Amino acid sequence: MRKEKYWFKLDNAGKIFPAVSKDNRSNVFRLSFYLDETIDSTILEQAVNKTIPRFEAFAVQLKNGFFWNYFSENHRYFKVEEEPDQLCKYFRSIKNSGYLFKVYYLKNKVTLEMFHAITDGAGALHFLKSIVFQYFKLRGFQLQHDNLILGELPASKKESEDNFVSNYDKNNKIRLKEEKAYHFSGETFKHNWVFFYKIRLDSKQLIALVKEKYQATITQYITALLAFSIYQETVDFRGHKKPLKAFIPVNLRPYFDSVTLRNFSLYIKTSFSSEREWTFEEMLEITKESFKEQLIKEQLHGRINALVGFEKNWLIRMLPLVLKTIAFKIGYNLLGSSINSISLSNLGIVSLPEDLQAKVLDADFVNAGYGVAATLISLKGQTNLILTSPLKDISIMNFLTQTLIKEGLKVVVDTNYKEGYDEIL
């Protein structure tokens, strides 16, 4: 039954985003599906509006409380829009019927752009799959969901649960201390435009390479390769006092038996000193060790406890929202944005029902942040490595691409760059 009234507290990961997001730091990520037909925007809009009520965690608007922000029910009609020319564009929910996500269409592409305060990549993927499935149903196709489309399955209260809080154990905290990381510098594109660079690889070829030659996982290999590309191509890194730090978000759901659609991920990190010489193999070894040390349930649990413990501090809780917002902004500017150099988010394999497999041709997962942000998404035997950057220098992308080619992989690239853009951007 549809509930008229409900509300949620923001989860631990999402609490900071409303305070620190702005035009050039949107904290919006994108998921796109390329379909086998041109999108009918009217049907897409119907599909979204039919899907939203099933996803209580997303049918919300952000409200200001006296002490904290919170999510309140939202039953307004949702309007889809044509995709804008800017990726992961910052939007004000007040101009979007209160919703904290956007659904765009362009030719055969359906795009979901989600504000990070509401969910992470895994939650958003369920939502997009359900929208696209509903879209084809409304188009008149008879499709079987094979239990892979959440929108077709009964809703569970557990989907709206804040699993950071439900897994909180105040007696098992670990100390969180972050040193500052190396930061990229250089000319950026105008109008907050972000360069999109997609490398399409054959999944089998890639797996064979990383498993047989390097005894690593795809995420470990790409993290090390990205770090090595930066080491090779950035002139001011060597001798720089701060290390290069790669942040890799980890989906916590499998570790804590969670089905939540809200944020439930933490990052692990790997750090490379700028005061020594590196080979790619050494960087990969460090990456593998970091993964091994940090991808342990107890470690992750300890960090959850430390983060939630901070939020449960009485002094912080009693601070009015106006002051918290100022504190978040100052804290984020002083520390938050400077503790990582790059990020790599691997969404894994997109599992679709058999009937939908032929209709979804390709997928994008885009995380536009500071410096270089990388994502991985696999669909139908293809792995897309997507790199985004607001910086005009693309030599890191070039080095990375050439390394993959030298490794014997067939590389197909796509970009949002066009001839003539230099005059505008």
Place this chain on the structure above:
Amino acid sequence: MRYCKTCQIHYDTDLIHCIFCNGELEIPENDQTSYKFKPITKKRHLGFFFRLFVFLNFISIFLSLTIDYLTGTPISWSLVVSSTNVYVIAALFILLYPSFWASKFTKMMVATILVVILIGLSIRDVSWAIDYVFPFAAMSVSLVLTALIVSNRKRWFEYFPPLFISILVGLLPGLFILLKIAQVHWPSLVSFIYSAVTLLGVIFLPSKSSREEFKRRFHI
């Protein structure tokens, strides 16, 4: 698919030159590649005009204060000009920043009361601002918001934060009487009583859903 011989990269987009080496791409006869994004168009820089507006207002403040100071008499008229300049900038921010209109209305009320008091202080006669403008402005906003809540009870919670702020502002004239800042007491007293009654109404009249809204807004 298009191909760069030098970089050995296949392109699944309609570029003519390689983005790395700028060499011409090989384009096959049956090429079906297309650009998959919305092309960017030149944008107007509205930000510049906004910054210019703020800058000109600051110049106005600086010049008027300097001229007033150089005349040798105590600074007065320049403070009126400066207050107005600051008010205009604040009003522009409030109006341009996308937010719920009731929130804009309340913020404008607070800004207007402040500028009126500042002008009163500048001309060394603040009594008319404190005694009349402040209480009546606070009461009018509370009255408008109460009317909106009564006429749109289903969505009353949308108006709750601005109403709460206007109640708090409306209670202040009571403090002015206690602190002997207000010289004419009746408008301040009326404002205080009206705001207190509205506050009691907010606490005791509402239904279960209103108490739920209270819980949401004040959760710690």
